[in-house]
Structure formats: C-alpha cells, structure tokens
Amino acid sequence: MVFLVMSQSTLTGVVFCKTPELFSTATAVIGDVNSDGLNDAVILYGIEGFDGGNNYARFCSLFLNTSQSLEYSSTFNPHENLEYREYVELLSIEDGVLIGKKFVSEDLVDITELGKVKWVFEDGKMVRL
Numbered sequence: 328m329v330f331l332v333m334s335q336s337t338l339t340g341v342v343f344c345k346t347p348e349l350f351s352t353a354t355a356v357i358g359d360v361n362s363d364g365l366n367d368a369v370i371l372y373g374i375e376g377f378d379g380g381n382n383y384a385r386f387c388s389l390f391l392n393t394s395q396s397l398e399y400s401s402t403f404n405p406h407e408n409l410e411y412r413e414y415v416e417l418l419s420i421e422d423g424v425l426i427g428k429k430f431v432s433e434d435l436v437d438i439t440e441l442g443k444v445k446w447v448f449e450d451g452k453m454v455r456l
Contacts, residue, residue, distance in 0.1 A: 358420025360448040365392035369425055369453070371405060371417045385414070389453055401452040405444075408455070415444055423447060424456075 353372040360367045368390045387405045390397040405415040405427060415427045425446040432438045446453040 354417055356417045356420050356425065358425075360389065360420055360423055360425060360453070361391060362423050363392075365394055367391050367420070368397060369417060369420065371415075387417070387453070389448075403446075403453045405446075413441065418443075425453060 353370055355368055355370040357366050357368050359365060360369070369387050370390070371385060371387050373385045385404075385406060386402050388402045389400040391400045405417075406413070409415070409429070410431070412433060413429060413431045415429055418426045418428055420426070427444045427446075429441040429444050430438050431441055445456040447456060448454075
C-alpha cells in the first residue's frame with residue numbers, strides 16, 4: 328500500500344507500507360507533470376507472484392493533484408521498448424518532464440548505467456520521449 332501525504336493541497340511526501348506478496352520496493356517522485364503549478368506523484372512499483380506464478384513486473388502509476396486530492400490518472404510500463412535485462416529507476420520531475428535512469432545487468436550483479444529516459448504528460452497519459 329502507498330500513502331500520499333498532502334498538506335493544504337500540496338503534496339508533501341509519500342509513505343510506503345510494504346506487502347511482500349504483492350509489492351517489491353516502490354519509489355516515488357513528486358513534481359508538476361501537467362504544468363498546473365501543483366505537485367503530482369509518479370510511483371514505480373513491482374508486482375510479484377501474480378496469476379499463481381513467480382512472475383515479476385514493474386509499472387508506474389500517475390496521480391494528479393486537483394488541489395483537493397490526488398486522483399489516479401494512468402498507469403504505464405516504464406520498461407516498454409527496453410532490451411532484456413535493462414531496467415529503469417525514477418529520478419525526478421523537472422519542468423514537466425519525468426526523468427529516470429536506464430541500467431543494464433547481464434549477471435544481475437554488475438550494473439551499468441546506460442543514460443536517462445524521459446516522459447511527458449500528453450493526452451491524459453505519460454509518453455516516452
């Protein structure tokens with residue numbers, strides 16, 4: 328479970344309650360993705376063991392700040408169009424752009440950074456640049 332903390336229409340923090348059978352490590356970034364002057368949140372999370380197997384998949388969910396509450400907007404796959412063993416970690420939201428780092432690990436031990444990936448909010452969803 329993830330709790331987003333608001334104070335007087337300002338998103339001030341994120342609190343995570345880890346549920347091992349559902350979620351792996353989750354990360355969140357806070358910033359204005361839709362240029363309305365309010366902090367929104369993008370949460371990167373993993374889901375393990377769904378459909379009775381040992382599957383593992385990671386997704387990002389976008390929550391937009393309406394000044395009254397945070398409302399779920401959309402979910403996207405941050406690993407779409409990546410190669411085998413490449414993955415993404417979120418860094419920040421700057422000037423309406425969600426920024427992440429792309430990594431690769433052939434042996435799941437040695438990790439090599441491959442550069443940055445970016446998304447913008449268009450037509451109600453996050454789109455990779």
